[in-house]
Amino acid sequence: MSKKWSISVPGSTANLGPGFDSIGLALGLYLKLDVQIADSWSFNHHSVHLPEVIEVEEHLVYTVAKQVAERYEVTLPACQVDMYSELPLARGLGSSASAIVAAIELVNVVCDLQLTEQDKCNLSSEIEGHPDNATASVCGGLTIGATLPDGELHILNEKKLDAAFAVFIPNVELKTAEARKALPDSYEKGYAVHASSYGNLLTASLLKHDYATAGKFMEADLFHEPFRAKLIPNYELIRTLTKDYGAFGTSISGAGPTVISLVDRSKVDELVTKMKPHLPDYDIKAVSIDDAGIQVTVTE
């Protein structure tokens, strides 16, 4: 048998309300790739979440892998890729970020690039366009990312948050690019000051494991939720009901249309059970936090 690399990358929720384009949290929903060197490129999809066929030249994993190989001036051999995914596409659970991170890791292992975690964060954030969900998929846990004017990306990575989350995934897609078009080009000074103060409180309370405060500020976003709410099915209904059923707070997951609640661990299963009858067409479930980030196993 030829050498096989199994690459596992967690999906993510980004923003958590006012942490727009900066905060990411890796979730226990995974994209997995089994990669073997082959005579020609092929992608075999083993998931209801993936289309049966994507042309190789148009496949996000292929295009990113080629881009990374060019950047590092290495020859990428053709690969057979078997792909397994628990991440529905275009739902705000970081499917594109996880595919980009998986592609970077594919080149890393196949071409032995010896990339550091920081290299992977830099590359994936640049390709995805913002560091929140890409860095969460690389590192696992909670990531807070910011890029300085000189382009230097800083990541603060916190593990072992002892909170639970529930996701409300509707049966419709919303492409991140579309949801970004709903946002204003600029914010007035006083408005921006308020919006970033909410982001600061969200971050500080998450790091202190003060989930009651974090939940309040998840719901106070001014950067994107006021402009995207109209694109998110049942946004107000989910926010109201989850509060009634004991959630600390609820926000749009990434660019939506999934909505995510921060819940005490002892209450999350009950909240999921109570929410299901209200939204029969939704996939509603408790999701764990992934603290591992990218994982690779090699079979010789």
Ligand SMILES: Nc1ncnc2c1ncn2[C@@H]1O[C@H](COP(=O)(O)OP(=O)(O)O)[C@@H](O)[C@H]1O
């Ligand atoms: N595993 C994957 N394999 C190939 N393409 C993918 C994969 N995951 C995501 N994509 C691409 O990314 C698109 C979704 O990206 P995006 O709109 O950013 O939504 P999301 O919130 O899920 O990241 C999909 O329509 C598809 O083109």
Ligand SMILES: N[C@@H](CCOP(=O)(O)O)C(=O)O
């Ligand atoms: N900060 C981005 C996050 C997009 O996340 P995704 O999971 O929807 O790709 C945004 O809000 O646009």
